[in-house]
Amino acid sequence: MSKIAPITVNVDEALALDKYEVDEANAHIEVDLEGDLEEFLKLVRVCPAALYKIDEEGNRSFDYAGCLECGTCRIACGDTIIKKWENPQPTMGVEYRFG
Numbered sequence: 001m002s003k004i005a006p007i008t009v010n011v012d013e014a015l016a017l018d019k020y021e022v023d024e025a026n027a028h029i030e031v032d033l034e035g036d037l038e039e040f041l042k043l044v045r046v047c048p049a050a051l052y053k054i055d056e057e058g059n060r061s062f063d064y065a066g067c068l069e070c071g072t073c074r075i076a077c078g079d080t081i082i083k084k085w086e087n088p089q090p091t092m093g094v095e096y097r098f099g
Contacts, residue, residue, distance in 0.1 A: 015049065015068075022065045023092040028085070029067060033060045035081035042076045069094055 031052075033040070040060055043052040049068045053061045074085045087093070 011048075015066075017097040018068075019095040019097060020065060021088075021092045021095070023089055026089060027064050028069075028088045028093070029062075029064045029073065029082065030084040031062045031073075032081040032083055033062065039077050039081045043073050043081075046072050046076045048072060067094065 031040075031043070040052065040054070043062075044054060048070060049066050051063050051066055052073075055061070069087065071085070074082055
């Protein structure tokens with residue numbers, strides 16, 4: 001039986017290959033930053049692009065510009081604090097590239 005060599009992936013390097021066309025006039029995701037803290041903490045934990053953050057003072061922030069459009073936030077929180085989630089307009093959003 002042959003062994004399969006382990007594959008190591010640097011997620012930051014892989015994400016850096018992607019290209020983003022940000023629609024500055026129309027955010028495709030809107031979040032209630034003042035909503036339930038536990039719901040927001042779910043987003044901090046599950047977002048693969050780490051777009052949801054809480055700083056040392058407890059201030060919450062979110063930046064849709066680096067969104068991978070995976071829908072994880074929508075699945076994790078449904079419509080509890082996610083006020084809007086839709087696919088970006090054509091030619092906008094993420095373009096995946098593989099190195």
